[in-house]
Amino acid sequence: MSLYLDSHATTPLDPRVREVILRHLDPSFGNAGSTHEFGQRGKDAVNAARDQIARVVHARRHEVVLTSGATESNNLALLGLAAHGERTGRRHLVSTEIEHKAVLEPLAVLQERGFEVTLVPAEPSGRVAADAVLAAVRPDTLLVSVMQVNNETGIAQPVDAIAAALGDSAAFLHVDAAQGYGKDLVPLTHDRIDLISVSAHKIHGPQGVGCLIARRRAGILPPLEPIIHGGGQEFGLRSGSLPVALIAGFGLAAELAADERNSRHQHCVRLKKHFVRAFTDLGAALHGDAEFALPNALNMSLPGLDSDQALEALAGVAAVSDGAACTTICATASHVLASMGVTGAELDGAVRLSWSHLTPESEVVAAIPKMVQRLQAARAPHDVWPAPDA
Template sequence: MNPVYLDCNATTPLDPQVREVLVRYLTDEFGNEGSRTHEYGARAKQAVQRARDQVGAVVGVKRDEVIFTSGATESNNLAILGLREAGHATGRKHLITTAIEHKAVLEPFEALERDGFEVTRLAVGAGGYVEPDALKAALRDDTLLVSIMQANNETGVLQPLKELASALDGHPAYLHTDAAQGFGKDLESLRDPRIDMISVSGHKVFAPKGVGALITRRRGYERVPLKPLVYGGGQERGLRPGTLPVALIAALGEAAELAVCDNSARLARCKAIREVALGAFRGLSFKLTGEQTRVMSHVLNVSFRGLDSEALIVALKDLIAISNGSACTSASYTPSHVLKAMGMTDDQANACVRISWCHMTPDVDWGAVAERIRMLS
C-alpha cells in the first residue's frame, strides 16, 4: 500500500470537480481564447472570463484585476521585478521584505539589489511572524514596495496581514503578498483593500500545476505601474503575453469557487486531523515550531527529541509521506533559512519535519506513526 500523502504544502491533490473542468477544456472545448472568428474561441474566452470572476471573488476584486500566470513564482517575479522601472523613474528605490520569504520572493529582491535598489529584510522571532511595529520602523519616504507572505510554506504561520497593511496607512508604498499557501484557505485577510498585489498558485489549492494568478488591485482609477518581464502578443493587458492555457485557467477558476463554497467544511476536516495527530504525539517528547495560535490548521512543523529529520522521514516512509521543508529547495541539505531566521541552530533546524494535509486526506493511523517514532527515540 502507498503511504498516506502528508505533503500538501508542497502540492495538493486535484479536486475531482476541478479535474472534470480540466478534462472538458482539454478535450471538447479546446479553442484558443484569442480566436475571435468562431464559437470555439468565443466559448474559450467565456471560460477565461468566468475564471477571472471566480478567482477575483475569493479576495473581492473585479475580473480586470486578475492576471493569469504559470504560478506563484512567476506572479512574484512580475509583482517585484515589474516595479523596477517605476523605482528608477521616481527615485523610490527602497524595498522591504522578510527573512522568511520563499526563494521566489527573496531572489527577485536580490536581483533588484544588484540593480541599485536597497532592501530591508525584516526579522522574525521564534514565533515566525513579523511585528507590525517593525514594518513601521523600516518605512522610509523612498520605500516603493513591501512584500510579506500570507502564510509561511514551512511552518504554516500566518503573518498578521491586516495589522501590517494598517502599518502602511498614509504611505504610498505598494503592498504585495505571496499567498501561495493561504489563498482559498484563510479568506478574510486577503480581502483587505490595502493589499495591492496577491500571488496565487493553482497547485496549492487543488488545481493543476502550471497555472496561477497575480491579482493587482486598483487604487481608485490607478493601477500598479507594472511593466512586463516578457513581450509578444499583448495578452493579459500586455503584462503576461502568450496563448492562454484555457483548460488550466478554467480549472483554477473552479478550484477558487470551491475553496470559498467549501471553506468551513474543509477547515473543520483539517482541524480534526490536527487534533488526532497531536493526541497521538502526546506520549512523545516533541516540539512544535512557531506561534501555534497563528499556524494554519493543516500544518505541523515539529521536531522529536534526539531524531534527525532525514532519518525520521526514511523511517516513516511506508506509513506517511512528509518533508523537511520547501519542495523548491529539497535538493539542498543546508538548514532551512526560515527556521534559522526564527533563531534555531543548525541541529535544531535539521530536526524539524513538516506534516501537511488537506480535506481530501484519508484517515491516518497516527497511533502507528507515534509508535514508530517511539521505537526510534
C-alpha cells in the same frame, strides 16, 4: 501506499475540478485569443474563471493577471515594479527573512541592480511583527512584500494589520498568498493590498497556473512592466497563449475553496489534534505559536533524529517534507526556522506535515501508530525520548 502529508507542496486535484479541465481539453479546446466560435468559448471560460478567482478576495475580473503560478506572480510583482522604482528614485524594498525563495531571490536580483533591501526577522512565534515591518518603511520605499501564511510553519502573518497601517503611503504592498488564498479569506480582502500572488495547485486546482491580482488604487493599476514578452496577452503584462483548461479548473477550485472554507477548516482542525497529541507525547518540539497557525500544517523536530533520518523512517508510511518542497534538494537548514531562533539539533531535525480536507481522518488515525513506531525504531539506541512534560 503512504498517507500523503505534503499538501503545502501541492494538493490533490479535486475530482470536480478534474471534470472541468477535461471538458475544456475536449471538446472546448479553442485558443481564447482567437475570434471564431471556438476561441470565444475559450475566452468565455477564462473570463468566468477570472470572476471566480477575483471574488475570493473582493477584486474584479480585470485585476486578475493569469500566470503559471505564484513563483511567476512574485517575480512579476517585484521585478515588474523595478523600472518604476528607478524612474521615481524609490529604490528601497521591505520584506521578511521568512519569505519563500520565489520572493527572496527576485529581491536579491534587485539588490544587484542597486536597490536596497531591508529584511525583517521573525519572532519566535513564527510571525513577523507588523510594527517592525512598518518601522522599516521609508519615504523612498517602493514595495513592502510579506507572505500571508508561511509555507514551512503554517503561521499566518499580520498582512491585514500592515495593510491598514500603510494607509496612504506611496509604497506598494505585495502579499505572497500561495498558502493562504482560499483558506484564510478575510485578510486578503483588504483593499490596501495592491498585489496578491496565487497558485491553483495549493487549493486543489491544477499545477501550472496561477495569477497575480493587481488591484487598482484610486482607479490606477500598479505600474507593472512585463517580464515575459511576445504577444501582449494579459493586459500586456504576460505574453503567451492562455491554458484555457487549467484556468477553468483554477476558477472552480477558487470558488469551491471559498464556498467550502468552513467545513474544510473544521476537518483540518480535527486532523491536527490527532497529530499534535501523538507527537507531543513523543516529546517533539513544535515550531510556531499555535495561536497564529492555520490548521493544515505542523512543523516539528523529534529528539534523536535529524530530518533525513525522520524522512527515511517514515518512507512507505507517510509522505512528509523537511521544508519547502522546492528547496529540499539543497540540503540546507531552514532559513525560516533560523529566523525564528531555532538552532542546533532542532533546526537540523525539523520536518513538516501538511494535509487538507481530502485527507481521510480514518487513514490518519490508522497511520499515526505506524509513524510513531517507525520513528521510535529509527532513533539511535542510546537516545532516550523525554517524558511529555520534560
